[in-house]
Structure formats: structure tokens, C-alpha cells
Amino acid sequence: MSVTAQTVWNSCLEFIKDNIQPQAYKTWFEPIVAVKLSDNALSIQVPSKFFYEWLEEHYVKILKVSLTKELGEKAKLVYIIKMENTYGNKQPFTEKIPSSNRSSVKSQEVDIPLNNKSPELRNPFVIPGIRNVKIESQLNPNYSFENFLEGDSNRLARSAGLAVASKPGGTSFNPLLIFGGVGLGKTHLAHAIGVDIKDKYPEKTVLYISAEKFTQQYIDSVKKNNRNDFIHFYQIIDVLIIDDVQFLSGKTGTQDVFFHIFNHLHQNGKQVILTSDKAPVDMQDIEQRLLSRFKWGLSAELQTPDFETRVSILKNKLYRDGVDMPDDIIEYVAKNIKSNVRELEGAIISLIAQSSFNKKEITIDLARIIVEKFVKNTKREVSIDYIQKVVSDYFQMDIDTLQSKTRKRHIVQARQLAMFFAKKFTKASLASIGSQIGKRDHATVLHACKTVDNLSSTDKQFKKYVEDIAKKLSV
Known part of the structure; x- marks a missing residue:
């Protein structure tokens, strides 16, 4: 046969x-x-x-x-x-x-990987002056301008990104800092700019890297005594994209080395693109000289998308996935999930999966069930500001009182609880937490966390405070 x-x-x-x-x-x-x-x-x-x-x-x-x-x-x-x-x-x-x-075993024969699964630099320390060593861009080709839909919430940032992609290093948007909350498309837009530049200028060296990875590479270079090679490597980049630059908060050594790299690139007409979860004016524990450079170019905010933009995002997602869905269902999902793009797309994928698994038609009732579960199970983004608000409201005081220098017992305890939950629910350093909660130092934060732990095990009323606030922050 x-x-x-x-x-x-x-x-x-x-x-x-x-x-x-x-x-x-x-x-x-x-x-x-x-x-x-x-x-x-x-x-x-x-x-x-x-x-x-x-x-x-x-x-x-x-x-x-x-x-x-x-x-x-x-x-x-x-x-x-x-x-x-x-x-x-x-x-x-x-x-x-x-x-x-x-x-x-033969994975090397596949020449079109769909997803860039390797964030590692192939050769993070290139010998200075050698430009024929290939540097992998670390860009994800799935993040493009084509599927980054424009709306009132992102028009400035998207337009600035297109301008930078057309003339990297040649516009007044250098650096371009894109900032906004979780899931609003900062990383997507940063990749889209890089991908577009690579298409238009294949000869340019473009590199995307997270601030966390950049920091780790710097620490490794210090350990291996090749800090200069690390600096030279980054100085030969034409377009440097650093994601989540707020991660440099409190890391003075990394900030210092990035300051020198930034100056070199900027003076030589190279493009720098940064993303952050907050505007430069709100960044804590970042050196003033670095913050002033972040403000040289343009800071563009990504805001929560409006209803029309949310509908467009869902329609585009469904089109790319080859799925048909009635308009009334798309509008129902868009109306009820307002927080960010990531959650919006996650809900529509859950809806499609449920429909496929259970062989059910996609109806408003099914959409209602999915959206209710999705919204219920989606954790709120917890920031230090939000924690201070929850704690202040719980003890019926304003945030200025919480942050004040007073030694009144109930205010001190409220402040210590805010520090304790900031350490528990955020990735901020102790120094950053102390700085944002009444301009205290890291030792005060450490003492506050130990005090809360001790009081929780010896004082029933205090334990109730901890449990009540934890519930409010977990909603």
C-alpha cells in the first residue's frame, strides 16, 4: 500500500x-x-x-x-x-x-520558530570594536504595530513609537519612555518598535532586554572582573530597548553603569527606548541624574483602553485566531472587563476554550459565566500607594497622618502594617518601601515587619487587623 x-x-x-x-x-x-x-x-x-x-x-x-x-x-x-x-x-x-x-531532537531544522523562547543573549560580552559578531535582537515578531490597535488611551505612545521606528535616533523622542499599569501593552509596543526598525534598517543592531536581566548581567560582569567589556558591549548597540526600567530602583551600581551607557548612546545618535510602570516623576530610588535623562525625550503614557478600543482589540484578536463570534458577545466582554488588555484577551481565550471543550455554542449566558469567574479570579494589581490607602481607610486616618513622624501608638502600628503588606504584596526593595511610606530607611521597614510578625502571634486584636487588611488586599 x-x-x-x-x-x-x-x-x-x-x-x-x-x-x-x-x-x-x-x-x-x-x-x-x-x-x-x-x-x-x-x-x-x-x-x-x-x-x-x-x-x-x-x-x-x-x-x-x-x-x-x-x-x-x-x-x-x-x-x-x-x-x-x-x-x-x-x-x-x-x-x-x-x-x-x-x-x-531535530529542532534545529525548524527555521521559523513561532515564539522567541530564548531571552538569553548568545554572547553578552562582545570584544570591543568587533562589529561583525551577530547580536540576537531578542525581539518577539508576534508583537507588531499591526496588532497594537490605536485608541485614545495609547495614541500618543503609538504615534511616537512609529516616529522612532521610522527614524531611530533622529527624532526628539530620545529616549522614548513608555509608562503605564500592568497589561496595557508597554512590552508589546516596545517590541513593535524594535521589530519595525529591524524591518526598515536590517543593518542596525537592535537589542531588547529586561532591566532585571540587565542588572543580572552587570552583577555577573563585576564578579568576573569584566565590567568594561559589559559597558563596551552595550555601547555598540544602535537601538537599546530596556523593559521595566523601574526595576533599577535602589540598585546604585547598575544605575551608575546604565548612566554611562545611556550617555554614550545618546551622544552618538543611538536610540534608547524604556518602559516603566510609572512616570519618571513618580519613580523612587532612581538617581536624579538618571531621572533627568529620562525626561530629555518623551514620556508617553498608556492608559486603560476605552470601550471602543476594547471592542477593536477583541475583534482583532478573534480575526487573527480565525474565530467568529457574534458582536453582542464581544461587546458584553468588552463592557465588563475594563482593567487591561491582557485580562481582556485572557477572557476571550477562556470563552473559546470552554466552548470548544464542552461543545457549547458561544452565547451571552456562557460569556456571563466566564466573565464572572474571570473577574472574580483576577487579582487586583497591588501597589504601595494602594496598600497605604487601604490601611489608612481601615484605621480611618488620612495618608499624610500615616506617613507622619508622630510616635502615637495606633499611627505607628498602622504605618508598620503598611510596610509589612508592601513587603508581602510587592517586589519593591526595603529601601523603596521605606522611602514611599514616610521617607523611612530600610532598617525601619525590617523592624516593622518583625514587629507585625511578633504582635500577630501575641495580640489577638492586632492579629485581626492583619487578617482584615489581608482580605481587603486580596479581593
Whole structure:
């Protein structure tokens, strides 16, 4: 019998069917169509990008085993995603994506990884002056301007990003600081600028790195006594993108080295792009000379998207995933999830998954159930400011009183509780917590945390304070 794509896939399905739940098989494998067999590569067609991502996330191992069984160790899987273009173009289109083959021994043969899973720099310390050493940009190509939808909440930041991408280092937006709360698209926009620059200027060296990773590299360079190589490496970058720059708070050594790198890049017409969860004026424990440089260019805020923008984001997400959904359901989700883009997209993915798993039609009732669960289970972003407000309200005092120098027992205890919860619920350093809660030092914060622990175990009333405030912060 001749080996065809269909016979190979049928054999794979028999193996898969024996090893997974019947409902999962029906949901995720029955809709797949075998398309082509070329050498050792089997092409299969799946209904949507969401469908493909689910297979890769949950069934990549069983797919690899079944395919290797049929085609040998060099077996490869290619997904074909067929989507109807509902935005005017009547022609359907297909997108071919090789399997990311995360478990495959032959993963190096796949030349189009869908996700950049390697945030590590291949060579973080390049010998000074050598420019022909390839530096990986660490950019995620899935984050583009195309899927970063414009609205009133992000228009300034997006427009500035496009201007920078067209003329990196040549605009007055240098540095460009993008700031805003969790899940509003700071990282997405930073990547989009980098991706666009790489498309327009392939010769430019673009590098994306988190401030946390930058700090770790600096610490390693000090340990290995090659701090100068670290500085030189960053000085040869044409476009430097640093994510979550507030992480440099309280790290004087890292701030000092970044100051010198920033000056060199800026003076030589290189572009610097930064993201932060707060505006420069609100940053704590960042050296004044560094803050003043952050203000040289443009600080653009990303705000919570309005209703129309939320609807557009959901429609774009569904279009990219090849999923149809009635407008009234999209509008219901957009109306009820207002916090940020990440939660908005998370809710729509949960809705699609529930519908697929349970073979239920997507209705308003199903959307209501999902949204209620999603909103209930989504933790509020807890900031030091928010903690101080909750504690002040609980003890019926204003924040100025909480932060004051008074030694009155009930005010001191309220201040200590605020410090205790700031340490528990945020990633801020002790110095940063003390600075924001009444301009105290890190030793005061440490003492406050120990006092709260001790009083919680010896004083019933104080223990109740801790439990009540913890509940309010966990809502």
C-alpha cells in the first residue's frame, strides 16, 4: 500500500486515540485534515491559530511520538492554518507554520520558530570594536504595530513609537519612555518598535532586554572582573530597548553603569527606548541624574483602553485566531472587563476554550459565566500607594497622618502594617518601601515587619487587623 499523507495521519490518529480522553480527541484531533506528505514532513490543516497554539501547548509530545513512529527520527510536522478574511478581502488565505517541535531532537531544522523562547543573549560580552559578531535582537515578531490597535488611551505612545521606528535616533523622542499599569501593552509596543526598525534598517543592531536581566548581567560582569567589556558591549548597540526600567530602583551600581551607557548612546545618535510602570516623576530610588535623562525625550503614557478600543482589540484578536463570534458577545466582554488588555484577551481565550471543550455554542449566558469567574479570579494589581490607602481607610486616618513622624501608638502600628503588606504584596526593595511610606530607611521597614510578625502571634486584636487588611488586599 502506498504511503500517503492520509494513511500516515490515520495511523497517528489510532495511536493518539488510544492515549487521550475521547472528548479531547473529538475536540482537538477530529477537525484536523491531512494535506501533504513531502519526504519526512507531514502537513496538516487546522481551523485556527488558537487551535494550533493549543495543540503545541498540550499535545506536542504525543504528536512527536506518533509521527516518529510512522516516519522515523527525522519526522517533521507543518501546520496549515486556514482562515476566512472577514475584513473585506473575499479570498481565504493560508499560513504555514512548522511545528516548534520543542521536544524534537531535530529542532534545529525548524527555521521559523513561532515564539522567541530564548531571552538569553548568545554572547553578552562582545570584544570591543568587533562589529561583525551577530547580536540576537531578542525581539518577539508576534508583537507588531499591526496588532497594537490605536485608541485614545495609547495614541500618543503609538504615534511616537512609529516616529522612532521610522527614524531611530533622529527624532526628539530620545529616549522614548513608555509608562503605564500592568497589561496595557508597554512590552508589546516596545517590541513593535524594535521589530519595525529591524524591518526598515536590517543593518542596525537592535537589542531588547529586561532591566532585571540587565542588572543580572552587570552583577555577573563585576564578579568576573569584566565590567568594561559589559559597558563596551552595550555601547555598540544602535537601538537599546530596556523593559521595566523601574526595576533599577535602589540598585546604585547598575544605575551608575546604565548612566554611562545611556550617555554614550545618546551622544552618538543611538536610540534608547524604556518602559516603566510609572512616570519618571513618580519613580523612587532612581538617581536624579538618571531621572533627568529620562525626561530629555518623551514620556508617553498608556492608559486603560476605552470601550471602543476594547471592542477593536477583541475583534482583532478573534480575526487573527480565525474565530467568529457574534458582536453582542464581544461587546458584553468588552463592557465588563475594563482593567487591561491582557485580562481582556485572557477572557476571550477562556470563552473559546470552554466552548470548544464542552461543545457549547458561544452565547451571552456562557460569556456571563466566564466573565464572572474571570473577574472574580483576577487579582487586583497591588501597589504601595494602594496598600497605604487601604490601611489608612481601615484605621480611618488620612495618608499624610500615616506617613507622619508622630510616635502615637495606633499611627505607628498602622504605618508598620503598611510596610509589612508592601513587603508581602510587592517586589519593591526595603529601601523603596521605606522611602514611599514616610521617607523611612530600610532598617525601619525590617523592624516593622518583625514587629507585625511578633504582635500577630501575641495580640489577638492586632492579629485581626492583619487578617482584615489581608482580605481587603486580596479581593
